[in-house]
Amino acid sequence: MYDVETIRKDFPILSREVNGKPLVYLDNGASAQKPQIVIDAVTRGYAEEYANVHRGLHYLSNLATDKYEGVRDVIARFLGAKDSEEIVYTTGTTMGINLVAYGWAMEQLSAGDEIILSVMEHHANIVPWHFLRERMGVKLVWVDVDSTGHLDPQKVLDAITPRTKLIAVTQVSNVLGTVVDVKTICAGAQAQGVPVLVDGSQAAVHMPVNVEEIGCDFYAITGHKLYGPSASGAIWIRRARMDEMRPFMGGGDMIREVHKDEITWNDPPMKFEAGTPGIVQQIGLGVALEYMMGVGMENIAAHEAKLRNYTRSKLDGLNWLQVQGTTANKAAIFSFTLDGAGHAHDISTILDKKGVAVRAGQHCVGPLMDHLGLNATCRASFGMYNTEAEVDTLVEALELAHELLG
Structure with a gap:
């Protein structure tokens, strides 16, 4: 009940x-409100358990690292992902989509290539692609909704041309509430060799999500809408797409070796997570997702x-x-x-x-x-x-x- x-x-x-x-x-x-269990986890993380992750061998660092890395498994379970190493931590959907824009699309697209968007997209799923339009000559192709706000998946698929390199679409409109049939879009796009990025910001909080069943290549979520802390989030990236990506940001943790004349990257997902992360924020997100799954x-x-x-x-x-x-x-x-x-x-x-x-x-x-x-x-x-x-x-x-x- x-x-x-x-x-x-x-x-x-x-x-x-x-x-x-x-x-x-x-x-x-x-932004959603936070349950006491999340507030307590964040407070405890700063008051009793705080240390930087990955780099220390002392008790607090090991404790923080275990809790922080354990959230990857929670997010994978929440999203129905088979491999937790396909989960990249972010500060939210905006960072996740920018990661795809800079780390994947800039490597895969060239002038004249096309990205298909629906007219319902949030600016987080528009502005990064405009950067590519301005800097690389990429073309943005828009698909309208009907008078009720419905997005016909066939219209999205009909917009595919030989120059289409990506479809980026929301699963739920943050204004109209429209639930998009992303599974049909992904199946049709996959048949034509076109990757799909799904903005799950408004969907993952309202309904069960299974990225394997959806069939997308990228799925972004943001923690503050999921009853978790601000500046927490993740993006699921299919392993094959990870292999096509360069790092978005450089710094600590995302490297294996650094020398004066050469550098080698760490393995994914660390490859895409530079610098000291939002440790407590991600731990709080894990608690929030466990709370939702418990309900x-x-x-x-x-x-x-x-x-x-x-x-x-x-x-x-x-x-x-x-x-x-x-x-x-x-x-x-x-x-x-x-x-x-x-x-x-x-x-x-x-x-x-x-x-x-x-x-x-x-x-x-x-x-x-x-x-x-x-x-x-x-x-x-x-x-x-x-x-x-x-x-x-x-x-x-x-x-x-x-x-x-x-």
Whole structure:
């Protein structure tokens, strides 16, 4: 049985008030809150167990190294990866995608080669490819969504040409909530010899993920959306792609030998992890993932599906609210505008007075906003600890915003 009230007790921040109202935290798409078990692990890591990893032979260094390296196995299990050495630690999805851009794509692509993107991509999965466009003459090919926000996988595959060298696509849109059929995209791309990078930032927190079943070549996640610490994350890289990559950054740990006239790299994944890492952050991420798997990813997905359906039914009754992304297969993410409201910031400010935390702005999806013909939206994004009662509070706050702004 999924007991959301018991889960809520694990997150201390959810018991606080904002502006004299109980906090209703609906900004999970930007960053999720942290359970006490993660907070405790981070505190313990700094207060009782801290030392640098890999380089020491003393007790604390060995303890930190064992805990830090053990997280690789946790992430591999969380992502359904067979080999934990295919897990590269990062500070989040942005770093992971930049690693692929600089370490793999710059080695494999040349002027005129193409990268296929969907119009829904987050800037983290756009800007690194623009760097290649500016510096190497790589061409970016865009695939639009339909009026409901659905991305047809066949349209992505139809965009492949002999010059296509990579498809980079999100599994879940951070604005529309659209769940993309990445498995079909990967199967079709693989048949044509085209690698696929999947941005799993919004997907891995909402549903079970198995990279082997998806069939992608790269899968990036970010810890702060997974109830873990900021500046933690990882990217799964298929071994064959690792062998095609050069290091992204140089420094300690990623080398085997350094001399005046030559250098040899360490083996993957260390080859791609230069310098002192976010030791405690990664340990905290491992605890967060163990916590999620303990609750059960299928259970979390089922709970959030109920929240999605309940929220959709409530928002559909507000004929002055315009929801973006109405495809049936979507995560519990709702972006909207309000008739008569000057800006999304005005809506979010009123909601905040009622204790409801939502995000307002472009959500780092400039091409999607251009496609929708909008300057900004408000976004309510749900997590494992949200409730139907909080949806009701959101609706009441929106009705107040409509009364004041509509």
